[in-house]
Amino acid sequence: MKTKRYCYACDLKDDSKLIAEYKAYHDEGKAWPEITKSIKDAGIVDMQIYLTGNxxxxxxxxxxxxxxxxxxxxxxxxxxxxxxxxxxxxYQQELPWAENGEKWIPLERIFKL
Incomplete structure (x- = not known):
């Protein structure tokens, strides 16, 4: 099976308590099963979220x-x-260049080895 990669960015509110709560919702096995099902049903075979600061x-x-x-x-x-x-x-907030209500902004790949 050939896969394609999509990459996105989103900011969290810059509040350590809120960031900790958000991370807890995303701990392994903690995301709601209906959410993980909807992700898989859409053809997403793997999804990972990384965090630095907010x-x-x-x-x-x-x-x-x-x-x-x-x-x-x-x-x-x-x-x-x-x-x-x-x-x-x-917990989330729009990136400064996001359209109104847009959360996850597609990333532009600018380098590939």
């Missing part, structure tokens, strides 16, 4: 069924995903 980077490996627009539509129509996203907004 800036996060998400790396997704997807199969050939993945479509970002279809994923956004699936999420918009999934009440549990919307509940999760609303909860996460308590």
């Amino acid at each position: 800036r996060m980077f998400m790396i997704m490996e997807v199969d050939d069924t993945f479509d970002p627009k279809k994923k956004a539509e699936m999420d918009a129509n999934n009440a549990k995903v919307q509940e999760w996203e609303n909860l996460m907004w308590n």
Whole structure:
């Protein structure tokens, strides 16, 4: 199976207590099962989030069924995903160059070895 990689960035509110709570929601096995199911159902075969300070980077490996627009539509129509996203907004904040309401901003690859 050939995969494609997508990389995104998002900021957390710069508050150590909130960052600790956010990390706890994402500890292994702690994310809601409906969320991990929605991720897998969209064709995402691996997802990792890295944190430095309050800036996060998400790396997704997807199969050939993945479509970002279809994923956004699936999420918009999934009440549990919307509940999760609303909860996460308590911890996340838009990057300064984000469109209104945009959380995860696609990263531009500028180098590859």
